[in-house]
Amino acid sequence: MRWNWQLPDWPDFRFDADRIRASEEQFLKGSGVVIGALHHLDADERGGLTIELISQEVVDSSAIEGEILDRASVQSSLARHLGFATDSRRASAAEAGAAELMADVYRNHAAPLDDQTLFAWHAMLMNGRRDIADVGRYRTHEDAMQIVSGALHAPRVHFEAPPSETVTMEMTRFIAWFNDSAPASANPLPAITRAAISHLWFESIHPFEDGNGRIGRAIAEKALAQNLAAPTLTALAETINRHRKAYYAALQLGSQSNDIDAWLTWFADIVIEAQARTIARIRFLIDKTRLLDRLRGQINERQEKALLRLFREGPDGFEGGLSAGNYRTITGAALATATRDLGDLVEKGALIRTGERRYARYRLAVDEDVDSK
Numbered sequence: 001m002r003w004n005w006q007l008p009d010w011p012d013f014r015f016d017a018d019r020i021r022a023s024e025e026q027f028l029k030g031s032g033v034v035i036g037a038l039h040h041l042d043a044d045e046r047g048g049l050t051i052e053l054i055s056q057e058v059v060d061s062s063a064i065e066g067e068i069l070d071r072a073s074v075q076s077s078l079a080r081h082l083g084f085a086t087d088s089r090r091a092s093a094a095e096a097g098a099a100e101l102m103a104d105v106y107r108n109h110a111a112p113l114d115d116q117t118l119f120a121w122h123a124m125l126m127n128g129r130r131d132i133a134d135v136g137r138y139r140t141h142e143d144a145m146q147i148v149s150g151a152l153h154a155p156r157v158h159f160e161a162p163p164s165e166t167v168t169m170e171m172t173r174f175i176a177w178f179n180d181s182a183p184a185s186a187n188p189l190p191a192i193t194r195a196a197i198s199h200l201w202f203e204s205i206h207p208f209e210d211g212n213g214r215i216g217r218a219i220a221e222k223a224l225a226q227n228l229a230a231p232t233l234t235a236l237a238e239t240i241n242r243h244r245k246a247y248y249a250a251l252q253l254g255s256q257s258n259d260i261d262a263w264l265t266w267f268a269d270i271v272i273e274a275q276a277r278t279i280a281r282i283r284f285l286i287d288k289t290r291l292l293d294r295l296r297g298q299i300n301e302r303q304e305k306a307l308l309r310l311f312r313e314g315p316d317g318f319e320g321g322l323s324a325g326n327y328r329t330i331t332g333a334a335l336a337t338a339t340r341d342l343g344d345l346v347e348k349g350a351l352i353r354t355g356e357r358r359y360a361r362y363r364l365a366v367d368e369d370v371d372s373k
Contacts, residue, residue: 003161050233051075053076057235064240084289101215109230109231141164160229198223200260203251233278234278247270268308288366
C-alpha cells in the first residue's frame with residue numbers, strides 16, 4: 001500500500017470547503033455561547049472550570065493511547081502551572097509532564113508554532129521516560145516508523161510514516177503551513193478545517209519516537225484556540241476518546257489519500273460534539289450555583305453532601321442514577337433517613353425521581369444537554 005506522503009501530490013490536500021461550511025459556522029456561533037456563558041461565572045468558578053476541562057483533556061488524550069492517569073493528580077499539577085490555589089498532592093512524572101504540556105498550550109495558544117515548542121512539549125510528555133532515545137527532538141532511528149497491531153509473527157501495519165532522515169524537512173514544511181494558515185497570516189483557513197488538516201498532517205509525519213498522538217491533538221487544540229483568539233476549552237480529546245475506534249479508522253483512511261473530505265467531515269462532527277459538551281458543562285456549573293443558592297438554609301448537611309457529590313459527577317451524573325443505597329454510602333444515613341431526605345429533595349425541586357421503591361433512582365433537576373453516547 002502507498003501512504004499519503006508517498007503520493008506525488010503530497011502534501012497538497014484536496015477538500016470541498018462547502019461540505020463543512022455549516023459546521024464552521026456552528027462552531028463560531030457556539031464559541032460565542034461559551035464566552036457569553038462564562039460571564040455568568042465568578043473568577044473562582046471560571047478557574048475551577050478551566051482546571052476541570054483541561055485536566056479531562058489530559059486524562060482522555062493519554063487514555064486514547066492506553067495510558068491511565070490519575071485525574072486528581074493531573075488537576076493538582078495543572079493548578080500549580082496555571083497559578084491557581086492547589087493542594088500538595090504529588091503527581092507522577094507522566095501526570096506532571098502531560099499537565100505541563102496542556103498548561104503551555106492553554107497559556108501560549110497565540111504564539112506561532114516552531115520546532116523548539118514541539119521539542120519542549122515532547123520533553124514534557126516523555127518526563128521520566130528512560131526507554132526513549134530521542135527525547136525533545138525528532139526521531140533519528142533507522143527502522144521504519146510503523147503503527148502496528150496483532151501478533152509479533154504476523155503484525156498488521158496500519159500506517160508507515162516517512163523515514164527519519166526526511167522528518168526535519170517534512171516538519172519544516174508543516175510548521176510553515178501552520179503559521180501561514182493562522183487567522184492573521186497570509187493564507188488563513190477556517191478553524192475546524194485548519195485544526196483537522198494540522199492533526200492529520202502531523203500524524204502522517206509522526207515525527208517523534210513516541211507521543212505523536214497526544215502532541216498532534218495538542219496542535220489541533222492550538223489551532224482552534226488561535227482561530228478563536230482565546231484559550232480553547234473545547235473537550236476535543238474527551239470526545240475523541242468516546243469515539244476512539246472510529247478515530248483510528250478515520251485517521252487510517254485519511255492517511256491513504258490526499259483527498260481528505262471524509263476526514264474533514266468526521267473531524268468537524270467531533271469538534272461540534274466536543275463544543276456541545278463544553279457548553280453543557282458551563283451551563284451545568286451555572287445551574288449548580290443557582291440551585292445551591294436557592295436551597296441555602298433549607299437542606300441539612302447530609303443532603304448538601306449528597307448534592308455536592310452528584311455535582312462532582314458532572315452533567316452525565318451517576319450511571320443509572322442515584323439510588324437510596326448510594327445516598328446511604330455517601331452520607332452514612334440509615335435507610336429510613338435516606339428515603340426521607342431524598343423525598344424532601346424531590347419536593348424542593350432539587351432532584352427528579354424515576355421508578356418506585358427499591359427501583360427508585362434520582363438525578364439532579366438541571367438541564368442535561370450533553371450527548372453521552
